[in-house]
Amino acid sequence: MIDRYRWYELVLIYAGILLTLIFLLAPFLEAFMVSLRPLEMIFRIPYRFFTDDMSVDAYVAMWSSVPDLPLYIFNSFFIAVSVTVLALACIIPAAYAVSRFTFFGRDAILAAFLGINMIGAAVLIIPLYKLMLSAGLLNTYLAMIIPGAAFSVPTGIFLMRSYFLRIPRELEEAAYVDGAGRLYTLWRVILPVSLPGIMVVAITTFIAAYAQQFLFALTFNAVDEYNPLPMGLYQFFGRERVLWNELMAASLTGILPVLLVYLFLQRHIVAGLTSGAVKE
């Protein structure tokens, strides 16, 4: 593509990008700065950005202030991974069905999925509580995993369906002519070919599940050992004071697993979102 921007246009573009980035990243930066300060110095007036008393003490102290912190981080990760696996197990067959077969009510189901997406989880929290209660699932991991998966399935089906629709039909017909059954074809041909798409769905589901678990944990779980990180962070709220610096340190540490997963898989995301856009 031809570079057709003048210098002042470039300056404007970069200024816009910078502004957006500041807006997005400033909370994280401030959280990071808070985590480096001693507790007494956090609300210092006047505000100073860099100070001499900065240290990483909070990152050490947090493990002893809240001894169960590793467990909470593990729980968060475990719940998000379980949600992803469960959701994918539902999304892939469903998306394949709606992309390849015509059956009664198919379009109605798709429309319903879209509609359900518009209703937030918070609206359904009381009915869900009743459901969990009668199913005897309250205070278990499942109480946090099942709703998490359920809420990510509709979006996942839409994403995955559009990916399946791009896979040429002839690929399946060729396998069929060669004697392969539907399931064999799905397993040996369609799934490997759609791996980038599956990656995109897996990552978006994982991130959504990681971010969304607070609500379900707060409502459906009272057992401390099953709590994910967002609930565990409440332990930093003491009777007299809140350990803000350690709270921020623990929050940032809690983001790390997601960040690692994202870094590891990001080339799949980019490949998945752009593949098929240009004729190869």
Place this chain on the structure above:
Amino acid sequence: MGQLKLNALVKRFGSAEVIKSATLDIANGEFVVFVGPSGCGKSTLLRMIAGLEDVSGGTIEIDGRVVNDLAPVERGIAMVFQSYALYPHMTVYENIAFPLRVAKAPQAEVDRRVRQAAEVLQLTTRLEHRPGQLSGGQRQRVAIGRAIVREPRLFLFDEPLSNLDAALRAEMRLELSRLHAQLGNTMIYVTHDQVEAMTMADRIVVLQGGVIEQVGTPLELYHKPANQFVAGFIGNPKMNFLPATGVGTTEAGVQLRLFNGLELVVPVDGVVAAGEVLTVGIRPDDLLPSDAPGIQVIPEVIERLGNVSICYADAEGGISVNLVAGGLADLARGKPVNIGIDPACCHVFRSDGSALVRRFNITLARDKPHALA
């Protein structure tokens, strides 16, 4: 064995009848090409034979067994698709081996047959590559390889060369003809390109609007088209169609008057009434500038190809006439020229499009000397 018989085969999509009662016999070892304009139903017909489309009426028999309700693999067919449909995540070896893996063949058997197919298709050095690393022609050969390992009774090709460039297409045509001679299987090949049809086929099936218009050898279709559609479809450049009226029938053939008043006696069988509306067809190759009785035309575009000159010209009354003259023919844009018409080269069609049978025996002989040679 690979003998195919279609019996009053019908295909409907909703209320639209895409294939209208197709009846056809294909002998073992034949190379048959289905040809026709796009939307004529040739691909649908092939997909019905393959078992990818179900049959709305009639029967498909392979080796005397009705296969209407059998899965493709039970019919003993193998198919090569237009887009090759290779599995991008598998190596060439695994692509070719796929049908054998499905059939759970033992590894030794798989290895033997894949290597044998690769040998035939000159892919031995490419077995560990992925389809993405191959050229168009090589991908096509992998797709053919996947078809051969099954050792099918019937090979089906759905426009396999249309994604290749012209030079490679000519090369692959040759390779396919060679492959057919080597394997001796029955092959059915779908194309919209009449050159592919003419060059490879033992017999050509011309389709239009879901109807089989004519079945015959390439030379039969060229010299004795059954109707005006086949006459116009086979041959390049297209046959010229000139309006004419019937005068009468004589011992020597049909007497008619061309649009410019020229009277001809064309050696065809049949009876025409005086005043009957007819169309005379004559191939561009059979027209040459000469002083013989014929028609006066004004060349509009002249394409000099070196060995021949293709001339697009207008005759009186706005009738366009194409002719293929010698490479150095004395033709110029806008300069009127007389072209002779040899009645023996003419085809005569009635107003419903059907042809009067030419009195012409297709015998292979030494070429007639070219006019300018």
